Amino acid sequence: MRTYIIPKLNVLLVALAVSVAAGCANNPENESVSLSQAQLGKLVLYAELKAGYLEGKYFNENPNIQVTRITVETAPKDESNPFNKFSPHLFNIDSVAEPRTMSAQFRVETGALNPDFHSLKIVEARGTIVP
Secondary structure, three states: OOOOHHHHHHHHHHHHHHHHHHHHHOOHHHOOEEOOHHHHOOEEEEEEEEOOEEEEEEEEOOOOEEEEEEEEEEEEOOOOOHHHOOOOEEEEEEEEEOOOEEOOOEEEEOOOOOOOOEEEEEEEEEEEEOO
């Protein structure tokens, strides 16, 4: 009695490898996604306006998202100030933070934004889902 376990196993392994490769190419875990409001709430910004720059870092509390870009809004603290008519300002910052880790330090030129009159907050972020 002959058994053909080895050839069938090879065909099965090839089929499995092709299936896995195709799945990885279409896997949303490899694609950049916009973070939801709940996920944005798990990003903690440690930054300040200083000498014409926005400097700082952020902590990513999300357990399964690698954050790759954040958008920081500098909004006027006092809406009635006539000098704030061109606010808020948005700054896109490419800075990676793995799940549950701090990002590297970033520094973005902002121009003359007075830290006494502007507040900072993360309003958008992009990242990838990690297993």
